[in-house]
Amino acid sequence: MTAIVPVNALARHISPLASALSSAAVEVIESGYYVLGPNVKAFESEFATWCGASECVSVANGTEALELGLRSLGVKQGSSVAVVANAAMYGTTAVLACGAEPVFVDIDPSTCTIDPAALDEAASRQSIDVVIVTHLYGRLADMSAIMALADKHGFAVFEDCAQAHGAKDHSGRKAGTFGKAASFSFYPTKNLGALGDGGAIITNCAETAETLRQLRQYGWTSKYRNELAGGRNSRLDELQAAFLRIMLPLLEGWNDRRREIANRYSDEIHHPDIKVPARGGDDFVAHLYVVHTDDRAGLQKHLSGAHVASEVHYPIPDYRQPIFGNEFQGISLPWTEASCNAVVTLPCFPELTDDEVSRVIEACNGW
Ligand SMILES: Cc1ncc(COP(=O)(O)O)c(C=O)c1O
Structure with a gap:
């Protein structure tokens, strides 16, 4: 019988790493740290460096990375967020979770990413606070055109890099470092995928990163003191962080x-x-x-x-x-x-x- 060529085959991807992953798992089990421990800290630092950003805040998955990322930029009820409509609702779900209004913008058919001309037209027609740029299928959107529009219209740019870990422009600048902040997913099938759910936000703004650290932990500004609205429990665990550290290189x-x-x-x-x-x-x-x-x-x-x-x-x-x-x-x-x-x-x-x-x-x- 002819074997099927699959769309994806995670067992093939993971099996060469099985022994390294197993040793890492044993180390985590024996360490006594399971949430927000040394592997999470190290992975955040390594991933930020790999992307060319100064800060990385890991969270539980890519959808919450999007939502908390938007919240960290001040998106809330009454905000307008431009988003494409061909990317399986991830961006739209995050916009709605913040209580904001999605403004759907058409794509450039040659790249399937947001069309700068359509974005220009939308931002001329109505006020837009933030634009989610989804680098769909792993292809960097036209960031120079989009950043020029951000200057022209005054909106913030948030990049959804769930499918684009490591995509770079002609100068070597990586996806996620053009806008104010960017989200990633480490769902197992992603280019960098954990053995479970995971996500992260990168940014070059220390204040935004601090807000994100609070949002991922109930909105605490210090232990048991809830100051930030929109907080939740959204944390990457030590096992996934240890696995991701093996895969990143x-x-x-x-x-x-x-x-x-x-x-x-x-x-x-x-x-x-x-x-x-x-x-x-x-x-x-x-x-x-x-x-x-x-x-x-x-x-x-x-x-x-x-x-x-x-x-x-x-x-x-x-x-x-x-x-x-x-x-x-x-x-x-x-x-x-x-x-x-x-x-x-x-x-x-x-x-x-x-x-x-x-x-x-x-x-x-x-x-
Ligand atoms: C473009 C895009 N954004 C966001 C997400 C959401 O990530 P997660 O499944 O980790 O919540 C995905 C993942 O499927 C995605 O492909």
Whole structure:
């Protein structure tokens, strides 16, 4: 029986590390520190340095990193936050959790990240306090254009780097260091993934970092003294921090291999009905390799017949999610909708073999 080429295979990713991870787990177990201990402190420092930021505050997951990050920038009831609608509700969920209003902005169809022209238009039409820039699929958004708009309109920029650990611009500046603060997820499938949930916020502002340390711990300004609204329990545990410390030095190599696979796809998939993304340089860490087609069902059926798995990231624009009913009935973003209807994710993870990559390419070209 022909083996399926999977979209992801975490066991392959983790098994070479199993003995190092097991030793680290034993050390944590024997240490007596399980929450906000030495591994968390060390990981925060190492990850901040790796990203090129001065501060890192770890939290329980990427969604809370987004929410607490927004709160640390002062987002609250009555605030307006611009956000794309093609990224599975993560940004929108955080905006709503803060009691703020989402302002949905269309994407640039060539990158699937926020379209600076659409953002300019939205910020000219209404006041926007913060913009969430999602570096979707691992591709750095057009940060020079977005930062110029931040100067023009006076909004703050918050980067969602959950899919873009290590993506850099031409000068080597990494995702997460352009705006006021940025969130990361360490969900197991991410480019840097723990063996459970995890997240972090990076910033160059010591005051923002201090606010975040308070928000992740009930809103305490000192033990048992709650001064900050919006606080909660959101902490990375010692085990996950110890695991992430083992993986961080390997991340650059994993990103390179992801990019190599993605660029082979972009070079070698030639089919009139499959639109591949542009080859990526350092600005693309290939978290997901996503093509567009007008016949998604047809392509997925064909791939499945060729024993190639595929997925859809993501099918429903945020403003069309059932929870909203008719609330955003009047909103329609053409590129977001076209993209949600056409995206298909192909297998792309560091441990994919060259033969498997060839099989995916042959399957696409043979459609
Ligand atoms: C772009 C983006 N933002 C935020 C998140 C949320 O991260 P988490 O699943 O750790 O809450 C994810 C993860 O799935 C994501 O892909």
